[in-house]
Amino acid sequence: MTAQVITVTSGKGGVGKTTAVANLATALAMDGKRVVCIDGDIGLRNLDVVMGLENRIVYDIVDVIEGRCKLKQAMIRDKHYPEMYLIPAAQTRDKNAVSPSDMVRICKDLRPDSDFIIIDSPAGIERGFRNAIAAADRVLVVTNPEVSAVRDADRVVGILEAEEKGNPLLILNRLNPAMVKNNEMLSAEDVLDLLGIQLVGIVPEDENVIIGSNRGAPVVNDAKSRAGQAFRNIAKRLQGQEVPFMDFAQQGGLWGAIQRLTGRK
Amino acid sequence: MVGHISSGIIPGNGVTDQLMEPTTSIVQIKGIRDGLLATFSEAPWEDQQSALLSQIDDRPTFFQGARLAIDIGTQALKVNDLVDLRDRLSERNVSLWAVVSESPLTEQTSQLLGLATRISKPRPEEQRHFIDTISNDTALFIAKTIRSGARIEYPGHILIVGDVNPGAEVVAEGNVIVWGRVRGMIHAGSKGDRSAFICALDLSANQLRIADEVSAALKPHKDPRPEIASINSEGRLQAEVWHAG
Structure with missing residues (x-):
């Protein structure tokens, strides 16, 4: 069996790509999957911080590419899940230190011994983004219910379509049902209406996410967190399981929107 | 040597x-x-x-x-x-x-x-001429949503089956017809043809242009109906609900 390569991207920065990668990887590891995370944000790495592995970094992805170490040496084992690894980005280099074919080669080497390879893309649509999607079998686009974030997500979806990367899946992050109810925030329906791509999960706004990121302990570990539950559900859907969408009771009309849009290609 | x-x-x-x-x-x-x-x-x-x-x-x-x-x-x-x-x-x-x-x-x-x-x-004049001669009656047909950052330019008419999302630009020397929602920018008659028109199932564009006339943002409709935008007898760009016949 060979691994599935999933790239998490967004266009706009700060919408929760890194958080999504850390949480989905952890949730997949909790389900017993062998997972490798790759931080594609060369020069601005932080996946290691969010996963609580910062102080274990010896080698990084640029060391692998430039032949200073073996791939295995740059793979940092997670503290809790022995089948989960992180390949960190280099902090002292820039995006040009990696090329799309380097990413394809590294993923090819990783595929035989893992179930999921999750790549954290940098913000933007330049070199770093192209590196991150080069090897992807599937792309997850993360957005927030904000006009600017949705506009950038739309741009990214357009590029993915042009590059024939298959149908991207959408994660709508940081939805605040109370604000949607008061017409202060775009609803899930508004976002899906514009982007017209398949939804894989809605993550509600939850302060535990920030607490978890700062502690280096992704929120999926917290059984009580709503956001954690949402990420666990997305991880199950990525494994091909049917999981009903969480019910944000306050939102009228959301169900219809989801059912209508998830049924469409 | x-x-x-x-x-x-x-x-x-x-x-x-x-x-x-x-x-x-x-x-x-x-x-x-x-x-x-x-x-x-x-x-x-x-x-x-x-x-x-x-x-x-x-x-x-x-x-x-x-x-x-x-x-x-x-x-x-x-x-x-x-x-x-x-x-x-x-x-x-x-x-x-x-x-x-x-x-x-x-x-x-x-x-x-x-x-x-x-x-x-600029392209050499002779090559331009080649494009001009085909422009009047040809149309570009696109069956997909035009997303943010995409710019479609064509020296004839443009026909789109899909939406034109905010941040997308569609520029035609002739008419533009969109079988879908328009929320981006559309420019018809880009080389100065004031008889060009734009029609769409839902015309909530953030900007429309015909020849050198520019419209302000159109409000999104609660109950969208097919509309057609053109330059009226007073020389202003206006959009009105499309009536069959």
């Missing part, structure tokens, strides 16, 4: 081939205001691509960090061709920013990839 060879490869003359300057190969590279321009001849795409890459590999320091535009004449290229070239250039630290072509398919491909299709150098 060796005479200077100014153009083309002389077939069957291996010695001459080796002695030639790289700039006399099938790809011509020269400096323009916006960086470098590589002009491809009519040779097969693969040959041209490898000729270009080998020129770059011969003089890596000259090309380091360069912004490159390519003029590929009439060849029709698919997405994969351009993506492949762009990635290979990118590995050599050369950024491809524009693709100039006379093929509508190639232009469309380039636009979808976010590459420019016009550079400051």
Whole structure:
């Protein structure tokens, strides 16, 4: 069996790509999957911080590419899940230190011994983004219910379509049902209406996410967190399981929107 | 001893081939205001691509960090061709920013990839003329949603089955018809045709232009109906609900 390569991207920065990668990887590891995370944000790495592995970094992805170490040496084992690894980005280099074919080669080497390879893309649509999607079998686009974030997500979806990367899946992050109810925030329906791509999960706004990121302990570990539950559900859907969408009771009309849009290609 | 060879490869003359300057190969590279321009001849795409890459590999320091535009004449290229070239250039630290072509398919491909299709150098007059003669009655048909960052430009009419999202631009010398929602920018009659019109199932565009008239943002409709925008008898751009018959 060979691994599935999933790239998490967004266009706009700060919408929760890194958080999504850390949480989905952890949730997949909790389900017993062998997972490798790759931080594609060369020069601005932080996946290691969010996963609580910062102080274990010896080698990084640029060391692998430039032949200073073996791939295995740059793979940092997670503290809790022995089948989960992180390949960190280099902090002292820039995006040009990696090329799309380097990413394809590294993923090819990783595929035989893992179930999921999750790549954290940098913000933007330049070199770093192209590196991150080069090897992807599937792309997850993360957005927030904000006009600017949705506009950038739309741009990214357009590029993915042009590059024939298959149908991207959408994660709508940081939805605040109370604000949607008061017409202060775009609803899930508004976002899906514009982007017209398949939804894989809605993550509600939850302060535990920030607490978890700062502690280096992704929120999926917290059984009580709503956001954690949402990420666990997305991880199950990525494994091909049917999981009903969480019910944000306050939102009228959301169900219809989801059912209508998830049924469409 | 060796005479200077100014153009083309002389077939069957291996010695001459080796002695030639790289700039006399099938790809011509020269400096323009916006960086470098590589002009491809009519040779097969693969040959041209490898000729270009080998020129770059011969003089890596000259090309380091360069912004490159390519003029590929009439060849029709698919997405994969351009993506492949762009990635290979990118590995050599050369950024491809524009693709100039006379093929509508190639232009469309380039636009979808976010590459420019016009550079400051005007196309020679004779080639322009070729496009003008086909413009009046031809239409570009696109059956997909035009997303943010995409710019579709065509010297005839444009027909879109799908939405035009905010941040997208559609520019036609003729009319624009959208079987879907318009929330981006549409410009009809871009070369000054004031009789051009724009119609859509839902015209909530953030800006419409016909010839040199510009409309302010249209409010999104609660209950969208097909609308048509044109320049009225007072010379102002207006949109009205479309009535059959």
